[in-house]
Amino acid sequence: MKISGYKFGHPVFGIDDYYDFKPEISIEQKIEDDYLIISSINFDLGSNQVLKDLLNSEQASVVTEVFCSYTMYRESFQSKVGVNVQVPLKKIKNKIEVLYFIIANNEISNYENDAVKPGLNNQTFFIEKGDILGMLGEEIISLDVSTSMDSIVKIRESEDNKASTFYWNESSIIINLPSEAYQKLNKFKASLDYQKILVSSVLQPALIHACYKLQTEGNYSEKNWHKALLIHWNQYNKQSENPSKDDIPDFVEYLLKKPFGLLIDTIEEVDNKIRNNQV
Structure with missing residues (x-):
């Protein structure tokens, strides 16, 4: 499920090839009422105003994708800002892989972002609906904690x-x-x-x-x-x-x-x- 190292045809926030700075995202997990709750306690896109505006206008969304290889459970959760996910514990086991990213909700014909590296400034890109605009992080969460x-x-x-x-x-x-x-x-x-x-x-x-x-x-x-x-x-x-x-x-x-x-x-x-x- 990992996509780090993948080359994109347009700037993706969070990847060093395109930006000199990265998002600052802090995630916490807790178990509550038979759910695994994943939420962001800090969600800072820094000076990437273009992405902030796209999120605020709902032209883009924060997406959290959860995959459990043991149960084959896979689901994507969308939000306007930040991460707020509830996964039923009965659907997952052992460990889960989690990806956090920003995707385009609509086609963008002339996408440009002045926060990119100088070599990419003034370039425009065609963005399709569903394209990734930001990679916010990925992690593996271990679930099997014995409580005996x-x-x-x-x-x-x-x-x-x-x-x-x-x-x-x-x-x-x-x-x-x-x-x-x-x-x-x-x-x-x-x-x-x-x-x-x-x-x-x-x-x-x-x-x-x-x-x-x-x-x-x-x-x-x-x-x-x-x-x-x-x-x-x-x-x-x-x-x-x-x-x-x-x-x-x-x-x-x-x-x-x-x-x-x-x-x-x-x-x-x-x-x-x-x-x-x-x-």
């Missing part, structure tokens, strides 16, 4: 650490446990009752720290654990993009399925088993 807790957080043994530490720069949140603590935790693998209590106790502080990081832009937004937590948040609360400080305790309770209640119930189950074995 064992994918979001992983526990590892660390011989160097004397205390538990968290590592954020992998696809999962990594909890590094000192060897002694890790070995003790491993002893209870055979007991689902004890494992439920201990794992919740270990995961809870990691998730609290992680939720604070959802509030900061940039550093971890491409990590799968970050995306997965935002998916959970959207399922839990559709009113805001990420949890506030006041939201975090209840949200972590939700993620861990009420760990305090689980603790009490599990202790009660274990106690009943012990009592029954003593009878």
Whole structure:
């Protein structure tokens, strides 16, 4: 689906052969109400006034083309200015390719644009309906983010650490446990009752720290654990993009399925088993 490197017979904004500057477009994606939403948070064509005028007069449109090779879903979305696309999640899988460009809505007999490179100034071009006038960008969006807790957080043994530490720069949140603590935790693998209590106790502080990081832009937004937590948040609360400080305790309770209640119930189950074995 890529068209970078293609030679056009007329100036195309965004390609170095024709212009000395490029559009400044910033795109964000989020999952909301079973849709992948793709929108532009910045849409600046700079001093390319001709394209701005064509868009304003609806002689040209911003087009976002989405293609999923797994499901063969393909659709083009048109808008007057900027990008605003909603793709049903049930129609896409694994990853999608996305192209952003500007196309001519009508035939233009004598197209010229004074923003082009000096060597092309004063030249006119014949533009057919559907011709590309601007290449705004292309990207591949990965979709398959596992939201299971064992994918979001992983526990590892660390011989160097004397205390538990968290590592954020992998696809999962990594909890590094000192060897002694890790070995003790491993002893209870055979007991689902004890494992439920201990794992919740270990995961809870990691998730609290992680939720604070959802509030900061940039550093971890491409990590799968970050995306997965935002998916959970959207399922839990559709009113805001990420949890506030006041939201975090209840949200972590939700993620861990009420760990305090689980603790009490599990202790009660274990106690009943012990009592029954003593009878």
